[in-house]
Amino acid sequence: MTKDLEMTDVTVEKDANKQEKEKTKDKPKVKPVDPVEQLASDIRRNVGIIEKAVHAKELRLLARVMRNTGNLRNRLTVNVLSRAVSCYIPELYTHKVPLLKALNAIPLKPANDAAMEIDHVKPNADSAKPNADSAKPKATSVKPSPTSYELLAIPSPSNVPEVLAYLHLLVVLMLIDNHSLPDAVATSSALVNSVTESNRRTMDDINSRAYFYYSRAVELSGPIAPIRSQLLAAYRTATLHHDSASQAVLLNLLLRNYIRYHLYDQADKLLSRTTFPETRSNNQLARYLYYTGRVKAVQLDYSEALWNLQQALRKASQTSGLGFRISAQKFVIIVQLLTGEVPPRDVFRQSQMQNALRPYLQITQAVRKGDMQKFKQVLESSADEFDADDTTSLINRLRHNVIKTGLRMLSSSYSRITISEVCKRLHLDSPENAEGVVAKAIHDGVIDAVIDHEGGFVRSNETTDVYSTTEPSDAYHTRIQFCLNIYNDTVRAMRFPEKKEEEEAPEQRRERLKEQEELAKTLAEEDDDDFEP
Template sequence: MTDSMEGVVKDESQSQPKEENVHEKTVSDIKFNFTLLERAVAQFDARYTLRALRSISSLRKRLSGEIIAESIISTYPPNNGTAQVLLRATGLDGDELTQIARRISSTSTGSTKQEKKEPLPEIDVYLAILAQVLLYDGKNYKIGAEFSKALVGRVRDLNRRTLDSLAAKAYFYYSLFYEALDPKPPSKQSPLISIRGTLLAALRSAVLRKDSDTQASVTTLLLRNYLSTADITQADLLVAQTQFPEAATNNQVARYLYYLGRIRAIQLSYTEAHDHLVSATRKSPNSAVATGFYQQSTKLLVVVELLMGDIPDRALFSQSRLERGLEPYFYLVQAVRVGDLQGFLKIVQQNSPTFHRDGTYTLILRLRQNVIKTGIRMLSLSYSRISLRDICIRLGLDSEESAEYIVAKAIRDGVIEASIDHEKGYMQTKQAGDIYATREPGEAFHDRILACLSLHDECVKAMRYPMNQHRLELKNAQEARERERELAKEIQDGDIDEDDAAGEFEGL
């Protein structure tokens, strides 16, 4: 009994120093980032600021109100207004803050008890971002929205170029808080609609100041805002009237391409949507943190490929990061591939909550015509003649008239090679005795020509010529002319014979 009690006491004594070490390590990491921000301002180098921002992901798991409060109290002078605002965001009461202040003063040595200087505005904004992260993880959305609104107003008033990267992160959490407050479905009084003016003003200022970080972040936030409230026309106008910065980070480019692909898919521009979504999935980070984005972009890509008439590769659904999330879409692809209309409708009905959550439900409903066309193609390959009534029964259509209309449209679109006997009510498949009598060889030949032309264009673009080669040729020609003048002058002066000169000219 005594041995077990001693073991428990020993475990508690070992765990307590470990927690204290984690606490001290987190505070020291935050203060080290203060040094990076000061160096970024002194050298006007944004790389140090980006390094401090990248550390937020590792600090996030260890972050707490006590850690932020200790960082603030040990950095700011007493009765500082900015420090008081930041301390209120931590959610600690007066007694807890007093205890933290006493602990800091008791552990401080004589060398550290010097008069504290006013920190840089970059440090203020960095600590405010940490407070935003703490509030968002604690699901204090209303308090976080009010705090973020004041923060972006302060950043806008400061107007410092060394704050550009920090401002982009502040606007990100500002939009995220209001999105969390938004009701489902969004209404006309939606909080998301109320922040559009602030985001548009931030985008206008970022473009005028050539702030690529804030411009890229706010552009993606506005597109997300418009898509959340189904304002596709306004999102399209934003894309048409703005230019995404070339110097944007890879993550922002991936997000922009994803939203652009969603807009084009809704507008029925499936080819453009497919190109954008392929680029977004390729630019998606490989870390486990970005698995959700990779899954979401892949889900939309699968639906767009089905709408284009293509069948995604089966190996796509076997990836470890996608296998579980894409399971409903795998069954959907199987139903579309075989043209099973009843199975397709059953899968859509069973997984409608998942499709609604992913934002692909309306696009999936468009696949009904593709499933019917695939089913008609399968029937045309299986039967040389089939009645419209049997087609109606097999495909689960409402009436023979609708079956006749769908078959006629499939014939016109070139899906099948057949004819309809309207009087007797059946579909007669054309027997292609000679494959060269059909349009298939011509289409294949056309595709090969396009492939060769595109390959030629890519080869021309990939050509590289030596730099300043023409200048080298001009220099050699000029040296030759100067040598001729020297030889002619030597002949006139009598320093060289004509035979020797002829040999020199032959060499030239």
């Protein structure tokens, strides 16, 4: 009996293996996609979508092509892009020859031959054997259709200006990525001029990106102050044309230009006289909030700066743009310390930001403990990093916060302490300087104490109960207001169905149904009266 069971198990396993082999044989083999062919196909498809969008006046299709530019940018090659420029841009386009020269000047990168070549079929052992069917002559031979890469070699110039500007933009991206900065500046400047001269509303998205990469190429190659007047003129034109895309990008570029040269007063005037378009993407809004927060922080408006920087962190993409989030987080930490708050420990434990935020963690620890010596050590050891982050001026303002924290701790610990001891504990220059610092702290209400000039000591008064003041209620009010603002923002961000004018209210529906019932009753009574003898 056991042998029979074993035999049946073996046969079942053999049948299962046979079925699996048959399934694997029946499955078609997936051919690897040639990256060159895929890139050429994507460019041809985007060109077709742009032409269709321009003829149908569908700006939605143009926006979809521009959103796909980032994915296409990572796969661009000189060979394919040169073919696309030669294929679609006519000879009458004045910038065609400079574009091709700039592309040909890019040094070629060693590509992976296995990935770039088209797969060839290798002869199997079975195919090497003579076959009777192979000996027969074939009646007809089907010619394979040309690939997208081969079709780019056939000139088919387009008369749509948006197509020419799109390919011009791809060339600018290619030059920036390959660090050909002089050619990138020249080609991007030519693109900006050609798009501005066309004056077409379908060019708005391309126009905004053209100005962005023009400013980026100039910034990478040298100073960006010379293009400030050009950006201001372009912003005025975009505002008059109600071009929200270019308006948002140019406003951010101007703020970046002012902040780069520490022209915070001019940036503040620009912010006070302009408004950011509400219909733009979160990326542009996050940049605007970030620059606004930096300007407000320098202008000593710390509460407004903190709100803008926190909103910039929330609006920024959480999957990309790590450098932007790190920079915004650094300014949030400094502004929080300037407002008297201590950032939570979780901020410094983020996996991707631990190394970048380590100096700011040390600054936070020094401010929280009121340790002036540690504050000076961190400021000296990380001076280069603070200069690169452009946070040195704000961190120097924290010196007063460190002194205030140290004085508050000394006042709560000692009812009476000499001024020389205060100078020693806070690592100040001289007892006279310490006396001035203590007097200013008493005047500002940081500590409740009295200076005895004859005895040379500071006497602290009795501490009052905090809960007898309005501080707890004020703190609760700010937190509740913050939660209510978040709730209101989420409600505004939700999508609600549009109200139809023809849709009737519940009361009107009840009245209509009631009238129909009464009408039906009257008709029934009239019918009964007709049948009465």
